[in-house]
Amino acid sequence: MDSTTTVTTRRHRRKEKLLVIMGATGTGKSRLSIDLATRFPSMEIINSDKMQVYKGLDITTNKIPLHERLGVPHHLLGNVDPAHSELTPSEFRSVAGAIVSDITSRRKLPVLVGGSNSFIHALVVDRFDPNSDVFYDRSVSVSSELRYNCCFLWVDVSMMVLSEYLSSRVDDMLDSGMLEELAEFYNPDKASEDSAKRTGLRKAIGVPEFDRYFKSYRPGCEEEGTESEKDSLRTEAYEEAVRGIKENTRQLAKRQMGKILRLRRGGWDLRRVDATEAFRAVVTSSGRWSEIWAKQVVEPSVKIVKRFWDE
Template identity: 40%
Template structure:
């Protein structure tokens, strides 16, 4: 969610002349950034912070910026916003590509406006690379060198560093153990299905859609394409439809739409095995697997921001709070440490801010380390590739995999793929 123009989002423009050799340093505007992987509780924390500070929230999730798919993108419902102003949430047409440059252009005036009202801008979202790429855009505009080239040279040593920010940022990362986040992903996708996820996907489904642009690139859209094609067309006894005949194809989709929404749960809960049910289960499993991969990418990006660019990220560990699902635990282990960090940051008392490597709250609780890199390949599922031992174990437990293994055993072909 970055936006673009010639305005630099994070970097202060290089200015000055020979007459201004020692200008008086100007205090940078203060901005709080709440980061963290999917499912850690970023939105919840940001709203809770409003009980302690006069804040306004700027959404920086790359999919939540679009209109539609509220269930799939997990937008915070209006009733859960508790009156806290939210910006850049569900405002962009789903067919438009909203780039990092676009986010930058939209965020800068918002930050300025919020600060003018003596309120604290809080940028919240999982798309952490947006903030980093704002830095890259600014540097490219200033020096004309591509980030990809600089990343291979020593010249990039100071690129993307917080010292170069045009804002004085306080970075808070809500984190949790990987197995717990994987479990949350499983539960959240199932809940989304019950809440009408497929109905949302159907509403933006189009035969010849570009799934690399706009809202359709969100995890949870493309995964259902095979199921939708079979259900919408074969369900209408249309064995073959020329995909170039958009009018004919779209009419068939419209006719089958009502049937899809009514029979969604019936297909999932039907007894026995049939093509539609298998396709639907496989799609749901792919959504879960791709979301787990997203969690791992988000964690790696956060690590890079700290190790490569020296970002002083303050971690709060939500593991215990998410395990016990207690408001008291959430307040004690996530909200209170975050409030302490931000209050110290606003008062410029660095001595009160925990070290960035310290996990506030449950400091003694170590995040479970798992193998994130080993490559596994499931021949039974069409040579599907899994990354990391934990993801492999999760895949082996999914319904689609178990059913395929069962079928292979019955047919005597299990040994050939084992």
């Protein structure tokens, strides 16, 4: 077979199908993926959140708990050694690409889920250049030539509503044991493991914000001063860390929204699903969250996916 025939064959080869669920942090991507997978049992989920790929800090990185996965297969969710240097988009493209091929070879539908748009871009574009950054270098064009037959679901929530929800979500994470999880991460008795742990997870929101707190209040160590002084200073340091987490989470959401719009302007066919009303119901405690979510997010998503799957 000559080179011309090879190129022609590649062009006409049927592309593997890939469903991509994207959106800013906290917009319900993981929940939607499970909602869809329970309706389409052929689905397997591939995580594309760059912090959730690492093992450890499950609450801090907001990994979907095992019992909430309802038996749906998940890939690249908490199984990368945190001692690994930061996973690059090129490495993600290679590893996730192999998983996509494996899933499709078994006649299943791979579903890419996560907010790390640099990972999504690296995986799905036909020709990926690791030396170019389409999100920060405006002289680089976004390519609409994709290596997969993609269906993009963009779960969108207005920033005003999302900001309020993200703030309450941080409080919920702390109530669920985030501080205790981070205290274990910073435990001086495990100092020999610390450098390895921090390699892959050091950028997870919550780790740098609590760094100053745990330097002053090391787990297992007694601080000097009267009880009232210690309580006051510790509370102040804790509240400062929490404020930092909330603000940095909001800023992350804004950056992610900007990247999604960049991809859309570049020609990516993103099917926007508006989840604003569902999240407004959450922050106002109206009690209708599940009902609104099912009608305004799940139902239209099911229709889109069914058409894609039946093509």
